[in-house]
Amino acid sequence: MLILKLGGSVVTYKDKPFTPHIDNIARLAAEIAEADAQPLVVVHGGGSYGHPIATEYGIAEGYREPRQIIGFSKTHQAMIELNDIIVRELLDAGVPAFAVSPSSFIVTESRRITDIDLQVVERLIESGLIPVLYGDAVMDTRQGFTIISGDQLAVKLAKGLEAERVVLGSDVDGVFTDDPKLVEDARLIEELSLSNHGDEAKIGDALDTDVTGGMLGKVVEATEAVEAGIEVVLVNATVGGRVRAALRGEKVIGTRLKR
Ligand code: ADP
Numbered sequence: 462m463l464i465l466k467l468g469g470s471v472v473t474y475k476d477k478p479f480t481p482h483i484d485n486i487a488r489l490a491a492e493i494a495e496a497d498a499q500p501l502v503v504v505h506g507g508g509s510y511g512h513p514i515a516t517e518y519g520i521a522e523g524y525r526e527p528r529q530i531i532g533f534s535k536t537h538q539a540m541i542e543l544n545d546i547i548v549r550e551l552l553d554a555g556v557p558a559f560a561v562s563p564s565s566f567i568v569t570e571s572r573r574i575t576d577i578d579l580q581v582v583e584r585l586i587e588s589g590l591i592p593v594l595y596g597d598a599v600m601d602t603r604q605g606f607t608i609i610s611g612d613q614l615a616v617k618l619a620k621g622l623e624a625e626r627v628v629l630g631s632d633v634d635g636v637f638t639d640d641p642k643l644v645e646d647a648r649l650i651e652e653l654s655l656s657n658h659g660d661e662a663k664i665g666d667a668l669d670t671d672v673t674g675g676m677l678g679k680v681v682e683a684t685e686a687v688e689a690g691i692e693v694v695l696v697n698a699t700v701g702g703r704v705r706a707a708l709r710g711e712k713v714i715g716t717r718l719k720r
Pocket residue numbers: 467468469470471506630631632633635636637638639640641642670671672673674675676677
């Protein structure tokens with residue numbers, strides 16, 4: 462069982478609202494077809510689809526005022542649109558993809574997934590389908606609603622489905638000693654040991670690295686999978702061949718997280 466997460470930075474142009482990165486999506490669909498690695502679940506992020514609307518209405522922070530209600534729906538709908546583009550590309554590549562809406566079977570408590578009914582996803586997988594899910598606007602028992610990241614979802618699915626490996630595809634080669642987009646001589650960390658470093662402050666201190674932003678969130682989420690004995694590999698999904706190699710379990714440029 463493999464879980465592949467494709468970041469919003471991969472499937473969209475993050476700085477152009479509602480712009481899918483069709484070239485990346487089509488190439489990755491072909492790589493997924495070629496890897497022929499099943500069972501597989503694909504999760505994607507929101508990028509320039511989910512994020513702008515969620516931010517405009519303050520969805521992640523929960524219910525405060527009536528005007529947010531329609532924003533909750535608009536956020537979810539934006540994700541359905543992006544999901545539709547991705548699922549179509551996968552189908553065109555011959556991958557038996559099947560769209561699954563996270564908000565219809567997941568509930569959070571204070572932004573963390575507490576209820577997740579995997580029966581349908583499990584049956585889809587047994588039938589030879591590849592469920593394609595996404596970070597979504599979901600109902601939250603404490604704050605009314607919230608946003609779950611594709612990273613949190615990928616890790617929860619990995620644990621619930623007892624996956625062997627989680628491949629986190631982003632727009633950088635893996636975890637670096639500093640943000641590679643800001644620091645020119647940042648070095649790629651090929652193996653990152655997380656034992657006892659599973660919280661935000663400690664990851665930076667203990668490893669003498671400056672992991673921030675989206676990458677910090679990823680590593681923090683991934684810790685839960687690593688602790689459950691699941692292999693987690695971070696690769697650059699904008700570079701051809703990396704995701705295919707990671708799905709096949711081949712040696713690939715990236716960061717492997719270790720206990
Ligand atoms: P995605 O949208 O693919 O899920 P994010 O954009 O949320 O990914 O997070 C990845 C980003 O995190 C990278 O593009 C990079 O700019 C940033 N980042 C910050 N610190 C680091 C680091 N130490 N190593 C790698 N990336 C980092």
